[in-house]
Amino acid sequence: MFDQWHEECGVFAxxxxxxxxxxxxLGIFALxxxxxxxxxxxxxxGTDVYCFKAMGHVADIFTPGVVSTLLGDKAIGHTRYSTTxxxxxxxAQPFCVGTNKGRLALAHNGNITNGMDIRQALEEEGxxxxxxxxxxxxxxxxxxSRERTxxxxxxxxxxxxxxxxxxxxxxxxxxxxxRDPHGFRPMAMGYMEIPGHKMCYVFASETCAFDLIGAVxxxxxxxxxxxxxxxxxxxxxxxxxxxPKAQCVFEHVYFSRPDSxxxxxxxxxxxxxxxxxxxxxxxxxxxxxxxxxxxxxAAALGYSAESEIPFRMGLIRNHHVGRTFxxxxxxxxxxxxxxxxxxxxxxxxxxxxxxxxxSIVRGTTxxxxxxxxxxxxxxxxxxxxxxPPTISPCFYxxxxxxxxxxxxxxxxxxxxxxxxxxxxxxxxxxxxxxxAVQDHKHEYCYACYTGDYPTDxxxxxxxxxxxxxx
Numbered sequence: 001m002f003d004q005w006h007e008e009c010g011v012f013a014x015x016x017x018x019x020x021x022x023x024x025x026l027g028i029f030a031l032x033x034x035x036x037x038x039x040x041x042x043x044x045x046g047t048d049v050y051c052f053k054a055m056g057h058v059a060d061i062f063t064p065g066v067v068s069t070l071l072g073d074k075a076i077g078h079t080r081y082s083t084t085x086x087x088x089x090x091x092a093q094p095f096c097v098g099t100n101k102g103r104l105a106l107a108h109n110g111n112i113t114n115g116m117d118i119r120q121a122l123e124e125e126g127x128x129x130x131x132x133x134x135x136x137x138x139x140x141x142x143x144x145s146r147e148r149t150x151x152x153x154x155x156x157x158x159x160x161x162x163x164x165x166x167x168x169x170x171x172x173x174x175x176x177x178x179r180d181p182h183g184f185r186p187m188a189m190g191y192m193e194i195p196g197h198k199m200c201y202v203f204a205s206e207t208c209a210f211d212l213i214g215a216v217x218x219x220x221x222x223x224x225x226x227x228x229x230x231x232x233x234x235x236x237x238x239x240x241x242x243x244p245k246a247q248c249v250f251e252h253v254y255f256s257r258p259d260s261x262x263x264x265x266x267x268x269x270x271x272x273x274x275x276x277x278x279x280x281x282x283x284x285x286x287x288x289x290x291x292x293x294x295x296x297x298a299a300a301l302g303y304s305a306e307s308e309i310p311f312r313m314g315l316i317r318n319h320h321v322g323r324t325f326x327x328x329x330x331x332x333x334x335x336x337x338x339x340x341x342x343x344x345x346x347x348x349x350x351x352x353x354x355x356x357x358x359s360i361v362r363g364t365t366x367x368x369x370x371x372x373x374x375x376x377x378x379x380x381x382x383x384x385x386x387x388p389p390t391i392s393p394c395f396y397x398x399x400x401x402x403x404x405x406x407x408x409x410x411x412x413x414x415x416x417x418x419x420x421x422x423x424x425x426x427x428x429x430x431x432x433x434x435x436a437v438q439d440h441k442h443e444y445c446y447a448c449y450t451g452d453y454p455t456d457x458x459x460x461x462x463x464x465x466x467x468x469x470x
Contacts, residue, residue, distance in 0.1 A: 008185075008255055008398050009080040009093070009109040010034035012209055013168040015175040015229040016200040017192065020075040021067050023213055027202070028077035029058045030209040033257060034109075035081040038092035042105030044172045045072030049103040051096035053078075055089055074175050076168040078107035081399075090131040094170070099143040101150050105170040108135040109205055110185045111397040113163035113455065138167070151176055151228050155239045158226075162455060164248075164396035166221070168203060174230035177203045178239065182246040182454060183223030184396045184445060186262045190215040201229050206260035220264055245443035246454035250398055252437050253387045254358045258298050263444075265437060268298050273436040274386040274428055275302025275356060282426035283307060284354060284382045288347065290314035292357040292369060299386035300356035309354065314347040314373070337368040349377030356384050360416065361400065363407035367420040374421070383422040388430045388449040389413070400448055 010031025014023045021043045028039055039061050040053025050070045054061045058079060078093040094107040112118075115134035122140050123129070129136055141157035142150070150171050158165075164184030169176040179187045190210045192200040202215045210217055221227055224240040247263045248255075258268040278299065289311050291300030304311035318340055353373055360366050370381050389408030394400045403409045407416055417425035428436070430449055437444060447453045 008034055009078060009107075010205045010209075011107050011109045011166060011168055011187070011203075012077040012205070013075070013107075013170070013175055013177060013203040014200065015074045015202075016198055017194065018073055018197065020073050021070040023202070024075040024077040025058065025062045025067060026213050027204055027209040028079045030212045031079055031205055032058055034205060034255065035079040037081040038089065039077070039079040040092050040094050040107070041070055041075055041077045042094040042096050042107075042170050043070040043072040043075040044105075044170050045074075046172055049096060049105050049170060049172055051094060051105055053089065053092040053094065055092065074170060076105060076107050076170045076175070078109075091133045093133070093135060094168075095131070095133075095135055095139055097139055097143075099139070101142065101148075101153055102171055104139065104142065104150070106135060106139055106167060108138065108165055108167040109187075109397065110164035110166055110180065111395060112137060112161050112165060113395055114161065115163070118160065135167075138165075150174070151226065154178065155226065158239055166205065174228060175201075175203075176229075177221055177227040179221045179223055179225055181224035181240040181243040182445075183220075183263075183443075184246055184248050186247070186251060186256070187221040188217055188261065189219055189221055189227065190217045192216070201234060203227075206256050206262060208257045208260040211259065217261060244454065245441075246396075246445035247443055248394075248396065248398065249433065249437060249439075249444040249446055250387075250394070250448065253433070254295050255398070263437075270437045271298035271386065272302035272305075274433065275299035275304075276306040277302075277432040277436060278356070278384050278386060278426070278428050279303040279306035281429065281432065282384060284424055286352040286354045286380070286382060288312045288314060288351050289354045289356060290348070290373070292355060293317040293341070295358040296356045296386070299358065303354065303356050303384060307354075312344075312347045314344050314353065314376075315341045315369070316344060317341055337365055337372075341369065341372065343372050343376035345376045348373055351378055352380040352382070353378045354382045354384055355422075356386065358385070359387050359390060360385055360407060360420070361390055362405055363416060363419055366422075370421050380423045381421075382424045383417075383420065383426075385425070385427045387433055388427050388446075389416075390448050392448050392451040392453075394448050395453065396445065396447075398448070 012027030038055045039058045042051040094105040096105045112134040142153045145153035145156040147153040165180045166185040166187040190202045192215045226239045228235040252270040256262045256267045289304040291297040391409040
């Protein structure tokens, strides 16, 4: 089945740097947390577009020998993860193809909700697909467009898409960056000053990539905006009518690195405020506040500061193991809890412990962690979650399960508490989450917590079916 579920990825682009491939390599290395299954880089030198991609981690794939084959002063990079059945080098990005408009490379983060319908229509007209990613649909639409220039053809293609996309497109001469009209997925723009060269422009899913390469954050690519960078400079234009913003709040809850600026707001600031608001509305008598690392650390610091209960790193994470949320199978996810975390008995023994985590999805990992803390001698374990209950699947590019697998969609808070074996359980109310990200203009998407989706689905039953058969 066509994989409609093109989950969260990391995207990077650079234009005008004499070592563009090295810069792109560093950029996607900084975004490795967004996807650990495959990675790729495409570069261009004004004559051709070159591409290399493979399964594995960025540092293992892009050896000096590989990097030396990717020529030019412009490049795009991508790191991804997938669901079961969608794993494989064919789906690794960027996609590099020859078209009637020249050789193109495309990388994409998000999920095109009408991608299945477009693909089916194209196949009925004779189109041939080599992979199962919705990104390939975009390339077909560009190639079939009657527009002569690549920017115009891309604009034509994007206007046919629904859902979430932040994408980068590379030709032999130019770089084009675009973001869907709702702005679901992030895309930041920055620059680098290089002595003896013109201004270098960079784009990334998160600004932590800019920090590593010494770039300065300028702004976000706006929802519905296309940015074209070529020898004439930078052109920013709107390709679609304005729509209500629907920025993914889960970027601030979990996915982004805390040292990033996402949607124009420091992630660590949001997470610390989540923890403070949790402590205000869901206090409990305890001896220590312990984060579930790493994504629970900032919220736990906020909880500790507000409650004046000491913060302790009572769980130690093995950083050489991938994030359990983004592993492809439940079997690996189950085994990964013990691989990832180890309790510090000295800090937990005979203590009343407040565990702070970012979310509960199925509940199985939370139960293992609570049991782990109890086995280390904790007298009480109180779990505090820095987001509301997850009751609906995401159709915009985050790997949440179908509704039947979401524990909060099928059980009350007290039933969940009993299942995970905690002494108490409390979630952050949605009004507090809105306050934590300073969403005063209602510009975020909360569909996973409310079931209220900001777009109409062409065929919701097919979307759910595709997700359930991942």
